Amino acid sequence: MLVNILIVVSGVAFLFYGSSFFLNSGMKEEFERYGLDKFRGLVGVLQLLGGLGLLLGLVWNPILVIASGGLALLMLIGFVIRVKMKDSFLQSMPSFIFMLVNGYICFCTLFSNEQIPSIFTTFRTRTEETVAIRSIFTNPAIIISAQIISSDLTYAPGLKGTIVGSD
Template identity: 45%
Template sequence: MTLIIICIIISSFSFYAYVVSYFISPHMKNEFKRFNMEKLGLLTIILELLGATGLLIGIEFNLMLTISSLGLGLLMLCGLVVRIKLKDSTWISLPALFFMILNLFIFFESIK
């Protein structure tokens, strides 16, 4: 298995886990309330679900991989900006930073 496939699997299954946790744990919804972005919570989850699915489909269809990885990378950039504006600690902001870097890595690999 190549590094890019491993990265795709890690990213897609992590986003699937975020999607599931949004519906079964109040913590995720409370985070959107804390961000004062409660109305964007469901949209964000839908985008994460589409992105994660697109990554897996992108294993066979490179255009889908390019679009999905860029979309997730930008989504995580937005999440990171929100966390910085709220002055969240570095530790709390690390997942957004990690997934932004991971998906931008997948994006740049997909356009080579």
């Protein structure tokens, strides 16, 4: 649940911050100060794509790995540039925090024994027929509390056999 919250917060922040690269004249001045003005558009596009990738990653985990890993790398580069420019730690903190957050998301997605629950949750019956159940919420407790017709359904592999119905 924490990872899903971090994904949404980071995704929305990067969509907002990425769009500011094209709308805010202060961003242009910052990149001119670093001598990196020619990369401003690229960084803005990468942040927009990363933010969108994080949100789409709630549905499809492979894009979550790419987006969170890419944003963590982008923020690492941003942090190093700010340190080299002798900016204060307070000025450098956003890139440092987003580097950690997206690194954590990437790590959890790659190395967790469980898949991050997505908007599309799959259940299997004993006959291995797959039934896709859509849910607006990713919280397994909400999905479990939904009335499911068959009583012999179990959670899909990756979510460690939580029983939905009883025999």
